[in-house]
Structures are given as structure tokens and as C-alpha cells.
Amino acid sequence: MANRTPVIVGNWKMFKIGAEATEFDLKFVPLVKDADHCDIVLAPPLTALEAVGRKIEGTRIGLAAQNVHWDQEGAQTGEVSAPMLVDAGCQYVIIGHSERRQFYGETDETVQKKVKAALAEMLTPIVCVGEVLEEREAGRTEQVLQRQFEGGLAALTPPEFSRIIMAYEPVWAIGTGKTATPELAAETHSLLRDAARKRFGDQAAEGLRILYGGSVKPDNVARLMAEEEIDGALVGGASLKPDSFAAIVNF
Numbered sequence: 001m002a003n004r005t006p007v008i009v010g011n012w013k014m015f016k017i018g019a020e021a022t023e024f025d026l027k028f029v030p031l032v033k034d035a036d037h038c039d040i041v042l043a044p045p046l047t048a049l050e051a052v053g054r055k056i057e058g059t060r061i062g063l064a065a066q067n068v069h070w071d072q073e074g075a076q077t078g079e080v081s082a083p084m085l086v087d088a089g090c091q092y093v094i095i096g097h098s099e100r101r102q103f104y105g106e107t108d109e110t111v112q113k114k115v116k117a118a119l120a121e122m123l124t125p126i127v128c129v130g131e132v133l134e135e136r137e138a139g140r141t142e143q144v145l146q147r148q149f150e151g152g153l154a155a156l157t158p159p160e161f162s163r164i165i166m167a168y169e170p171v172w173a174i175g176t177g178k179t180a181t182p183e184l185a186a187e188t189h190s191l192l193r194d195a196a197r198k199r200f201g202d203q204a205a206e207g208l209r210i211l212y213g214g215s216v217k218p219d220n221v222a223r224l225m226a227e228e229e230i231d232g233a234l235v236g237g238a239s240l241k242p243d244s245f246a247a248i249v250n251f
């Protein structure tokens, strides 16, 4: 049986200035001090990385950025590179979030370049995939996920692949209050695990942690986490309040 440590990630998106982040952490850190059943990660906006980093120092909580550029440095106004994220204290980076795919031109090709760049700096990429509503309704979910997997990840070496985390986020469930049922999420996770198995073998597929994201809340997390295929959660809205995010972590 698979023995994967769950991961619970809070993606703050473009919310919270430094003082608000500090206030969150002062409440949140004690609430999860006994949580050793899962890895915990906070992904604040870039400007709050330092404030959060300071407050979680010496705890089990990891720090993530929400995006990265693939070059190490260069004339790229407004971009931030993997070495810079390491310098800011990150151990993780979210890559290919659907909001970036939908609104900021992220493609499978840029996802692949970003994943490689993050891995080269020993960051753990949290790679997001997921279908939009029309694709699900047209029965194209598997095809879309296959394309995102192939385009974003298939070129990794097996040792590289063993270091990534995936997040399945049906776009129709993000910020909408519509959660995929645990069964539907689990079914879709197994499609991704099959894709991993075909490309990287049994061991890699069994070790791959696949998070579910999309309207995860304190009242639905336990049912989602009861599915063997679901190895954690990528949480947006409900990660902004210390009580609700702690309740999710302590599922």
C-alpha cells in the first residue's frame, strides 16, 4: 500500500500585506504545532515571503512562492528567478496554476521550463493541472490532463520527477464553492498516476503525491483525504484565515 506523507498547501494568491501575514502566522503556528501527520506549506505573495519566513522559522511549516521564471537572472522586468526564491527562504514553488494558465499566458512549455529551473535550485515544484468546465462536460478531461502531463513533465528525468508534487485542480471548482466529489477527484488522480506510471514506472507513480485543489474547506477536507488517491490539498480561499486553514491541516 502506498505510504505517502500528505501535503497541505495554503495558496494566498494576491492577498495579505506583510503585517497581515504576520498576524496570520501568530495565530496559525500554535494551532498546527502538533500536526506531524502532514507537510504544511504556506504560499504568500512575494512581498510577504520574508515576514512569513521569519514567523515559521524553526517550525515544520515550509515556504512556497506562487510562480517563478525559468532563467536564473536577466533582463526580465517584473520576474523573479528560482535562485531569488531560494534566497528569500522558499523550499517550494507553485507552477502552472490555472489562473496563470488562463490569464498570464502560462503554457505546458513554460511549465516545463519553470519546473526544470526550480529543480535545479533544489526547490520542490508543486505542478498544477486541471480541466475547465467545457472540457469536463465534453468528456475531454483525460485528454487535457494527458496533454498537460506530457507537455509539462514528461521530459523530466526519473530522479527529477521523483522530486515533484502534482496538484489536480479542476478549474470549475476553484473559488466557486463547487468541490469535486471525493470520488471524482480520486478517479481523476488515478488517471494522473497512470500517466506517471506509463512514463516513469511503478515506483515513481506510487511515490508521487497528488494534491486536490478547488474549494477545499474545513467541512469537506476529511472526506477528500479519506480517498487513498488524494495525498493532500492545495487551498486558496480557506487558507486566508488561521482557524480555517488550521482546521484543514488538522483534518
Ligand code: PGA
Pocket (backbone or CB within 6 Å): 011, 169, 173, 174, 175, 176, 177, 213, 214, 215, 216, 234, 235, 236, 237, 238
Ligand atoms: P480555492 O482555490 O480553494 O479558493 O478554490 C484553490 C486554488 O486556486 O489553489
